[in-house]
Amino acid sequence: MFSVLDESDMSIFASIAHQLCKRRNLYVFERKFEAPETVVKTATQIALEYKEANSIQGSKIKPAASSAQSWSTPPLHVFKANWDASIDKMQCRVGVGVVVRDWNGQVVATLRSQRDLFPDPLLAESIVALKAVILCNQLNMQDIILEGDSLNVVQMIKGEEKNWSCTGMIIQDTRTLLKKMKNWSVMHVSRNFNSIAHCLAKDALKLSEESISLEGVPPCIQHLLI
Structure with a gap:
């Protein structure tokens, strides 16, 4: 064959x-x-x-260190959550990276975790998008903007079409959680605008357990916030 x-x-x-x-x-x-x-x-x-x-x-384009400066702040009293996935094909693992910032551009939360998963980029990105929404929900955020560099996942979240694949069912869970919030939107951005989430996802592959930071920022992204 x-x-x-x-x-x-x-x-x-x-x-x-x-x-x-x-x-x-x-x-x-x-x-x-x-x-x-x-x-x-x-x-x-x-x-x-x-x-x-x-x-x-x-x-996807590899970002320069200064690309994080292109990120734009959300409107007043709105939080913005950027997500990204990093894939280790050799180990069949996926790194999860989420950063939540407020209308002043201040980091209010980060999430890093890794899980064993078949290295399917679309499935990985959909899982990380769900993790971003779960994090915002746990922090009781009611007005959020989601940003990711996976166009397919963004379009699927925006859509209403039923999809019974593994990815489709995860997207459905994401939509269900989003509907519980007061206001939300999801936007596609280039990797250049998503470099902090990308660094968190890559760093997550080194961890043995999930890490959520609500005070301070992980060392792996400090150079992007200068």
């Missing part, structure tokens, strides 16, 4: 094989029958999401 199929067809084949295995297990262990056309449709969608996510991930 490697000699006759291109990369796109191979990814679809692998996705279909995986869905067939899940379909078998669903029938054997839960006695639930999934229609064959559903298997193909789901597998094709997952393969497409993976391709788009890799395309976006590959096009």
Whole structure:
């Protein structure tokens, strides 16, 4: 197959094989029958999401140290939460980075954590977006702006379309939490405007447990706040 199929067809084949295995297990262990056309449709969608996510991930630009200065403050009494994910493909781990700042540009909270996860960029970014919303919810913030450099995740959060993939269900959880807030919006920004969250995500891969800072800032981002 490697000699006759291109990369796109191979990814679809692998996705279909995986869905067939899940379909078998669903029938054997839960006695639930999934229609064959559903298997193909789901597998094709997952393969497409993976391709788009890799395309976006590959096009991101490495930020310069001064890029954090391009970040803009939110309106009065509104908080802005930037999120990003960092992926360690060799170890199958994802680093989570979230920074929340107020209308004066002051950092009020940061979150760093890492988890074992299949290194799918779209899935990783959707999980980190959810973590950002959970953090704001825990801090009882009612007016927030979310910013991330994953265009696909931003569009999915803004949309209303149902998606039963792993990523789609995480996005649905994110929307549900956001609806509990008074005012919220989500925006796509370039990596240049998201460098602090990116540094937090990279640093998170070194940690053994989750770290939330409500006073002070982690050393890994201090040079970006000068």
